Amino acid sequence: MAGSLNITAATVDPGLLDLPWDVPLEAWPSEAIAALPKGISRHLVRFAKLGGHVVAVKETTAEMARGEYDMLRTLQRLEIPCVDPVAVITNRSDAEGDPLKPVLVTRHLRFSLPYRALFSQTLRPDTATRLVDALAVLLVRLHIIGFFWGDVSLSNTLFRRDAGAFAAYLVDAETGKLYEGGLSNGQRENDLEIARVNIAGELLDLEAGGRVADELDPVRISDGIVTAYRNLWTELTGPESFPGAERWRINERVTRLNDLGFDIEELAIRTDAAGSTVRIQPKVVDAGHHQRRLLRLTGLDAGENQARRLLNDLDSYRAAYGKQDLDEEVVAHEWLVRVFEPVIRAIPSDLRGKLEPAEVFHQLLDHRWYLAEQIGHDVPLAEAVSSYINTVLRHRRDEATLVNPPTGTLTMPIAAIGDDEDDEDDWRSKV
Incomplete structure (x- = not known):
């Protein structure tokens, strides 16, 4: 029997051959079944034990199984939260030789639950709202890459608890289609209306029960x-215009995106003919890569949030001077030499035990933004450094023990920060 199967998989687990493929899925023996909560599905689904993990087995047609398998693999490459496709198995038959339905096998997402299993007795409004918010985030991420879902619902989503909120993962992609040119507004609104109607129906069903x-x-x-x-969607994709003297608004936009749980991959800043406006276009990346990217580009070893903030400033520097076409490592070295290191050297030696350098720079950026917001225009970096040292850093408690006695002097004058011999020696008043 096993030899007659057709198995399509990137990597075949030998344990697949031990599952009872010659038995209809609804009649699988209990020893092959893993008892896990299931969501509502139009197809028959069973969880099965496969080695040290669990897989979901869904009966469907051969065409739909192969299409969904390929789509899930594509979504994974695009770093979309979704289940892991394991295999497509066709050419099944029972002991009498009668054909059985093909199946799609996906790996069960550990620590995840369907929405019906996320509450013990009754679903509270705040929990329902968090589930819907998580699904909205997933839908935006899918639409950004040009994926039309076509069957958005809580039932087609798995949820993981995530620091008091929920993270949503796509489970069912059989109705989905990826458009290389992106989605039209009509397609996005169609998916959104499908989501609204399906969620209302699912919650009304729970209410009736x-x-x-x-x-x-x-x-x-x-x-x-x-x-x-x-x-x-507006926060992630909407362009924003403001006077060139108010570049501190770039940081404000980045902060809003960070607060929504997203990070910036690229800033596209363009000025109009008069050079009076700047437009930014954010792109989305997953969290977790900032430390590695910062270390690779600059050699700085910082915490994840610190790394994200420093990289945001690096990307702002790169965009502000039209250096997007230059090698990223070259620009990163220039930013390190012109921006980061001069700031750190400007800290008086008796204050260097207050905070580690990455945290100092992070706080300086915050301080500079607050100053700019108060006066309504950008603050030169040297002025921000001086203000930060005297009004913030000097009043902090030491977070490190200094070995050398304090000198109370600057290693370089504030006015010298950013000085250079080329045409950009006045970047202090622009960055």
Whole structure:
């Protein structure tokens, strides 16, 4: 029997051959089944034990199984949160030789649950809202890469708890299609309306079964995905214009994106003919890579949040001077020499035990932004450094023990920060 199977997989697990493929999925023996909570599916799905992990087995057609397998692999390459495709198995037959349905095998996402299993008795409004918000984030990420889902719902999503919130993962991609040219507004709105209607139906179904709190309003919760989606989409993709003297607004935009859980991969800054406006276009990357990128580009070893902040400043520097076409490592070295190191050298030796350098620079950026917001225009870096040292750093408690006695002098004058012999020696008033 095993020899008659057709298995399509990137890497075949030998344990696949031990599963009872000659038995209809609905009749699989209990020793092959893993008892895990399942969501609602139009197809028959069973969880099975495969070596040291669990897989989901879904009966479908051969065409749909292969299409979904390929789509899930594509979404993985594009770093979209989704289940891991394991194999497509066709040419199944029972003991009498009668054909059985092909199956798609995916790896079960550990520590994840369908929405119906995320509450013990009743679904509270705040939990429902967090689930919908997580789904909105996933839908935005899918639309950004040009993926039309076509069947957005809580049932087609798995959720992981994530520091008090939930992270959503795509489970069912059989109706999805990827458009290289991106989605039209009509396609995005269609997907969003599908999501709103499906979520309302799912919550109303729970309400009919007495499984939601009395104060939960299914229609209001489902409408919430529309608001959450549109706010996030605008923040991630909407261009922003402001006077050239207010470049501190770049940092404000980046901070808003960070607060929404996203980071900046690239800043595209363009000035108009008069040079009076700047436009930024953010792109999205997953968190977790900042330390490695900063270390690779600059040799600086910082915490993840510190690294993200320093890289944001590096990218702003690169965009402000039109250096996007230059090698990233060359620009990073220039930023290190012109921006980061002069700031750190400007810290008086008796204050260097207050904070580590990366944290000093992070706080300086915050301080400079607050100053600019107060006066309504950019603050030269040298002025911001001087203000930060005298009004913030000098009043902090030491976080390190100094070996050498303090001297109380600057290693270089503030006015010298950023001085250079080429045409950009006045960048202090621009960066």
